[in-house]
Amino acid sequence: xxxxxxxVWAEYDPADSNNAEAAxxxxxxxxTRPLYKLEKASRxxxxxxxxxxxxxxxxxxxRAFSKxxxxxxxxxxxHMNRLYVVESAFTVTGxxxxxxxxxxxxxxxxxxxxxxxxxLEVGSGDPSLAKFLKQRAGGLGxxxxxxxxxxxxLLENAGHSVVVPGTHLSVEAQMLAIFVNQLLDAQGHTVDxxxxxxxxxxxxxxxxxSIQSGALENxxxxxxxxxxxxxxxxxxxxxxxxVPEVIRFGYYFDETSLEAGVNIAAAHYLESWSDGxxxxxxxxxxxxxxxxxxxxxxxxxxxxxxxxxxxxxAYGLVLExxxxxxxKGGSDTDYNRLLSDGYQPDSAYRILxxxxxxxxxxxxxxxxxxxxVKPTSADNVEVRLVIDSSVGDGFYNNNGWxxxxxxxxxxxxxxxxxxxxxxxxxxxxxxxEAGDFLIGGVAKKTGNFKRxxxxxxxxxxxxxxxSVRGPVHIQPGLDDWTVVLPLGYGREQVGRVGKGTGFNAYxxxxxxxxxxxxxASISLTDDGFQLANTQEHWSxxxxxxxxxxxxxxxxxxxxxxxxxxMESHSPPVYGYDKSSNSERSLTTPRGGSSYxxxxxxxxxxxxxxxxxxEARAKFIPEQQW
Numbered sequence: 001x002x003x004x005x006x007x008v009w010a011e012y013d014p015a016d017s018n019n020a021e022a023a024x025x026x027x028x029x030x031x032t033r034p035l036y037k038l039e040k041a042s043r044x045x046x047x048x049x050x051x052x053x054x055x056x057x058x059x060x061x062x063r064a065f066s067k068x069x070x071x072x073x074x075x076x077x078x079h080m081n082r083l084y085v086v087e088s089a090f091t092v093t094g095x096x097x098x099x100x101x102x103x104x105x106x107x108x109x110x111x112x113x114x115x116x117x118x119x120l121e122v123g124s125g126d127p128s129l130a131k132f133l134k135q136r137a138g139g140l141g142x143x144x145x146x147x148x149x150x151x152x153x154l155l156e157n158a159g160h161s162v163v164v165p166g167t168h169l170s171v172e173a174q175m176l177a178i179f180v181n182q183l184l185d186a187q188g189h190t191v192d193x194x195x196x197x198x199x200x201x202x203x204x205x206x207x208x209x210s211i212q213s214g215a216l217e218n219x220x221x222x223x224x225x226x227x228x229x230x231x232x233x234x235x236x237x238x239x240x241x242x243v244p245e246v247i248r249f250g251y252y253f254d255e256t257s258l259e260a261g262v263n264i265a266a267a268h269y270l271e272s273w274s275d276g277x278x279x280x281x282x283x284x285x286x287x288x289x290x291x292x293x294x295x296x297x298x299x300x301x302x303x304x305x306x307x308x309x310x311x312x313x314a315y316g317l318v319l320e321x322x323x324x325x326x327x328k329g330g331s332d333t334d335y336n337r338l339l340s341d342g343y344q345p346d347s348a349y350r351i352l353x354x355x356x357x358x359x360x361x362x363x364x365x366x367x368x369x370x371x372x373v374k375p376t377s378a379d380n381v382e383v384r385l386v387i388d389s390s391v392g393d394g395f396y397n398n399n400g401w402x403x404x405x406x407x408x409x410x411x412x413x414x415x416x417x418x419x420x421x422x423x424x425x426x427x428x429x430x431x432x433e434a435g436d437f438l439i440g441g442v443a444k445k446t447g448n449f450k451r452x453x454x455x456x457x458x459x460x461x462x463x464x465x466x467s468v469r470g471p472v473h474i475q476p477g478l479d480d481w482t483v484v485l486p487l488g489y490g491r492e493q494v495g496r497v498g499k500g501t502g503f504n505a506y507x508x509x510x511x512x513x514x515x516x517x518x519x520a521s522i523s524l525t526d527d528g529f530q531l532a533n534t535q536e537h538w539s540x541x542x543x544x545x546x547x548x549x550x551x552x553x554x555x556x557x558x559x560x561x562x563x564x565x566m567e568s569h570s571p572p573v574y575g576y577d578k579s580s581n582s583e584r585s586l587t588t589p590r591g592g593s594s595y596x597x598x599x600x601x602x603x604x605x606x607x608x609x610x611x612x613x614e615a616r617a618k619f620i621p622e623q624q625w
Contacts, residue, residue, distance in 0.1 A: 012204035014229045014393040017167040023174030028355045032193040038064040041190040043161035045084040048108045053092035057279040077554045084150050089484045090477030102479045104382045105516045106374035112176035113137035113371045118151040119183045136371040162190035172369035179362050194349035205511050211239045219243040227255040231511035255493045265296040272298040273314035281349030283326050376481035378427045384484045385515035394488035397498035411535040416486040416502040417473035418459045423480040428524050458527040463520045470503040471529035
């Protein structure tokens with residue numbers, strides 16, 4: 001950049017959000033990144049953060065969280081961590097929650113404001129700031145007792161509690177989370193703030209402005225696929241055509257490649273030498289597993305040639321960086337140790353030692369922000385665009401192995417869907433008697449599955465003049481009026497594996513609002529679609545394949561699982577059920593579940609015995625199998 005002062009370096013990733021870092025810079029005065037230490041937390045509040053599955057550093061956080069869930073005896077059980085979850089979708093983290101609250105993503109900022117106000121009141125903090133926050137976030141519509149009990153529990157475990165906000169949440173939400181963690185004495189205990197180098201890169205919005213002004217003569221795109229996944233309102237295809245010369249360096253020939261004048265083939269990263277840093281800044285090498293199969297360039301080699309460096313060999317560049325910037329005078333032996341270990345010890349970012357936030361700074365930074373409640377309803381739907389668990393932002397769309405991996409929650413493969421709540425399904429007019437969908441998490445009939453395929457209806461989701469169409473999947477656990485649309489599908493220029501899979505939800509993205517949009521509408525069409533769903537059956541058929549209980553159950557009887565289920569050498573044991581054999585044959589047995597399974601309310605329509613009215617009047621809800 002020093003050699004070419006007119007050069008603009010811009011970065012964009014649909015899965016990335018810098019709001020947490022921007023909020024920390026405003027409040028703490030330094031660019032920092034929160035690093036959560038969940039292994040030290042006995043109380044955790046997740047605010048729209050799927051930190052166990054899809055956030056940056058999820059593997060590390062899942063491992064740390066699991067340490068607080070390992071129970072070897074009753075003594076361990078009494079000290080298990082407790083997880084509160086507030087979310088709009090239903091996630092892996094939400095499934096692990098001990099207490100879970102459904103709330104639209106647009107209202108997470110207001111929720112954090114109300115939580116901060118409650119902590120100030122419970123903890124005898126500044127009453128004027130508490131009043132200010134409650135006024136700005138008034139009318140949230142969440143049970144005040146839920147917030148009070150959550151705040152009380154977090155505060156009673158101060159120093160061992162932490163709030164983890166989703167990285168997609170607003171800057172105001174991130175600032176409130178930092179402030180709440182200060183009230184909980186979390187810094188240095190359950191969260192650290194890593195000091196980051198100053199980021200001088202431009203955003204995709206700033207790059208778009210440069211193109212529109214005619215300031216750019218050449219555009220080099222390193223990886224990425226902005227024609228497909230840039231915010232829709234930027235109209236990147238048109239922007240790219242405005243640049244006189246466009247060069248694309250990429251592994252695939254995709255939508256962006258079609259709009260480029262020159263395409264340079266990139267070597268696969270497992271054929272390349274490179275380096276990078278992990279979430280906490282630890283320096284790691286990227287080393288090839290095989291020699292390049294095709295005649296392609298490595299990214300470092302291309303950049304070195306463009307910069308006019310004498311050294312263009314990627315291996316040599318990584319070695320030079322290691323010796324001059326990381327190990328500072330390190331030897332070849334040190335470098336070989338790096339390659340063997342896979343990381344450089346003690347190379348992480350420095351941790352901010354003290355970050356006391358003044359109440360005045362909190363008020364000043366939040367005064368100009370938006371903490372207001374965002375009402376949702378059947379006529380004012382919230383749309384959440386999320387990175388798909390299998391194909392990511394679309395880069396892996398042509399990977400058949402990943403397409404075969406079912407979503408951890410809805411178990412769909414090979415396609416995305418318009419994911420809605422049962423309340424939304426009722427509003428749209430799904431026929432519950434015909435068994436079109438799940439209600440209360442239980443399929444009333446299995447008529448919506450045929451030969452292992454989920455029979456779905458096509459819905460249209462519309463924001464303003466822009467709409468997308470896709471098959472509906474009804475998922476219990478969602479906020480009533482939030483629609484979740486996984487990204488990464490509907491590719492137009494892709495290999496034969498990914499061709500024709502799913503629909504493209506990126507047209508609903510926006511450079512100002514991000515991937516959470518309001519004021520949307522949804523309607524059903526007359527068209528249908530078959531989804532590949534790997535789990536159409538919801539019952540364990542009375543067999544305790546999975547046995548569960550809460551902490552109090554375990555403390556009362558550590559051998560409680562032995563009394564559940566049907567053992568191979570013993571008569572059937574029906575767990576909590578105390579009814580007679582005749583009653584169990586006609587009703588839905590609870591089995592070993594901690595949750596009671598609802599009974600069917602009507603006889604099956606294909607059984608002649610129950611077809612006349614007199615017989616139906618004597619009907620006893622049939623057992624689940």
